[in-house]
Amino acid sequence: MAGDRNTQAELLPALVVAESSQFRPSLRARLIDLSGVEILTSLGIGMLVQIAQAMRAHGQRMAVVATTPNKDILERMALASLFPVVETRDAALAALQVG
Numbered sequence: 866m867a868g869d870r871n872t873q874a875e876l877l878p879a880l881v882v883a884e885s886s887q888f889r890p891s892l893r894a895r896l897i898d899l900s901g902v903e904i905l906t907s908l909g910i911g912m913l914v915q916i917a918q919a920m921r922a923h924g925q926r927m928a929v930v931a932t933t934p935n936k937d938i939l940e941r942m943a944l945a946s947l948f949p950v951v952e953t954r955d956a957a958l959a960a961l962q963v964g
Contacts, residue, residue, distance in 0.1 A: 894961040895920060898930040898954060905935040910942060917947040928957035 897916070899905065914927060919925050928949045931939055939950040949960040 893925055894929040895925070896930065896957045896961065897927060898953065898957075899935055900930050900932050900952075902931075902935060905931070905938055910939070910944075913939075914944070914947060917944075921947070926961060928960045929955050930954055 897913070899909075902909070905945075917927055926948070928951060929939065930953060931950055932952055936950055936952060944950065949957070951957050951960055
């Protein structure tokens with residue numbers, strides 16, 4: 866389950882901040898870059914959903930950078946209503962309409 870550990874290592878800090886008092890109200894959006902994650906498993910998808918829901922509860926948004934096959938997995942899961950999934954950081958920033 867190396868994929869789970871890679872995903873968890875990438876997402877755990879964002880999840881902790883999104884669900885804690887460390888969450889900054891001034892933060893309007895978060896970009897999560899999973900381009901270095903080889904395999905996105907159900908654990909990682911669940912963490913992404915948790916982060917997106919926590920951010921949405923604070924009136925904030927996120928975008929995910931992912932490459933194939935992870936981008937394909939997220940698109941098949943129809944998570945676009947929670948967050949855009951794009952292939953580059955520039956595309957993520959554009960999706961979030963950040964400078």
